[in-house]
Amino acid sequence: MPEKELADRTLPVGLIGLGSMGSFVAREIMKGEIPGIRLIAAADIRPPSSDLLEELQSHSIPLVQSFEGLGNYPLRLVIECANQKVVAECADFFLSQGVDLLIMSVGALVQGNLFPRLAARAEEKGCRIFLPSGAIGAVDALQAAKLRGLDEVILTTRKNPRSLGKIEGVSLEGLKEAKVVYDGPASEAVVKFPQNVNVAATLSLAGLGPEKTRVRVVADPGVDQNIHEIHARGAFGSFEIRLANWPNPDNPKTSLLSCLSVVSLLKRIQGSVQIGG
Template sequence: MPSTRVGIAGLGAIGRTLAQRLARGDLPGLDLACVAARDAAKAEAWLAAEGITCPVVPLATFPDHADLAVECAPAAILEEICRPMLEAGRRVMVLSCGALLPRPDLVDLARQHGGQIIVPTGALIGLDAVTAAAEGIIHSVRMTTRKPPTGLMGAPHLERHGISVEGLTEPKLVFSGTAREAAAGFPANVNVAAALSLAGIGPDRTSIDIWADPGVTRNCHEIEVDADSARLSMRIENIPSENPKTGRITALSVLAALRKLQAPMRVGT
C-alpha cells in the first residue's frame, strides 16, 4: 500500500505520544507529515528536543501536507481541523467526537467531497459489538461513568449549575440525561458517551449518569445494551493520562486505529 501522510492537530498528551511513535517508525506505512499547535514556537522547541523533523503548519494548510489529520485538540476548534481536510476529500480521525453531535454538516461535507471522519474506539470497550447490534434493533443503551472529582472540574455543566465537586467524601451524581446533553455539558470528559451513541442508537436515545467519586482513581464506565441480537454488559476502568480528563488508553486506541489503516490483516469490525 502507498504510504499515508499523517498530520497531528494538537500536541498535548495524546498528540505527543502519536508524534513520537510515528517518528520512530512504529507504524509501517504511516509517516508523520506535519503538526499544528496553538503555540507554534513551543511545538517547534518540543519537536527539536525530541529529534523529530516535522513542520509546524497552520490548520488551513493541512490538506497540502497530509492525507489524514488526527484531531488531538480542544473540541472548540474541531471545525478548523475538519473543514479544510474534508473539503479536500481527505480523512480526519476525531477524538473529540462529542463535538460532532451538534455538527452533522461535517458528515455531509465528508459525503459531498469523498472525505471520511474516523472515530476511534478510545476509552470504551465493546464498540464493535454495539456497532454490530445496531445492524439489528437496539432497544436501549445506558452508561454510567464514575471519575475522580479532579477529572470533572471545570466542566461547563458544573459551572452552569453551581455544582461543586471539591472536598467530596462520598460519590455525587452530577449529571443524568442523554449523551447529547452530556457532550455539551462535559466536552472534555464524555467523548466515550458520544462514541457509544454514534455506534448505537444515537445521542438522544443513549442515556448516561455521571458521578464524581472520590473513591476511584480511574475513569470507570459501565455500559448496558439491550438488543434483539444480544444483551451486552461491559465495564472498563481506565487509568488517567497526565491529563486527568483523558484515559491513557485513548492514545493507544488511536495508534491501533492508525495501524489498521495499512495492516495486511484487520481484526475487528
C-alpha cells in the same frame, strides 16, 4: 515486498494540535511504532515543548501555525488533536480536498448538524472520517447490534470528585459516599461535562444518538481511576462492559487507553489484517 511498493503504501499524515494527545501520537509515529504511517507536517497555534520541537526537527517534520498551513503538503490523512472548534473549522477544508480525517474531539459531532454534514461531504469526496474508540470499548459490538435494533444504551461514568471538576449547582466538597450527579441524555451530558464529552459522543454516534443514549455520572471518592460502564440491550441480546482507566503516565490529562486507541486505529487503517469492528 519490494521497497517501492512499501513506499507507495505509506500514508502521509498531518497532525493538528501537539498537546497531550497530539504529542503522544507524534512521538509514536516518529518512533516507527505505526508501520506505514509517515508524519509529514504538524500544526499548532502554540509552540510545543523544546523536547518535542527538537524531535520534530530531527525527523525533518515542519511545524506550521495553522491548520490551513497543512494544506501545502501532500497529505492523505489529517489527525485532529486540538479542540471542538477546530473540528468545525477544519473538517470541510480537508474533506473538500479529498483528505481523510481522524477526529479526536468527537464532542463537536453531536452538536448541531455537523456530523451529517461532514459525513455527506466525505461521501461526496470519496474520503473517510475516523473516530477512535478512545477511553471506551465495545463500540464495534454496539454498531453490529444496532443493525437489528437497540432498545437502550446507558453509560455510567464514575470518577473521583477531583477529576470531575466544578459542576454547576452541585457541591462535592467533603463527599464521603458515591453520589449520582447527572442522569439524563447524552446531548445534555456533553454540555455539562466537557471532560466526558468524547466518551458520550462516541457512544451516541455508534448507537442510539445523543437524545436516546442515557448517561449517568457518579462522583465517587472511593475510586482513583476513571470508570466507564456501558450497558446495551436490543434484538441481539445485551452486554455490559466496564473499563477502569489509568491516566497515561507521560500525559496525565488523558487516559492511557485513549492514547493507545488512536495508535491502534492508525495501525488498523494501514494493516493487512483487521480484527474486530
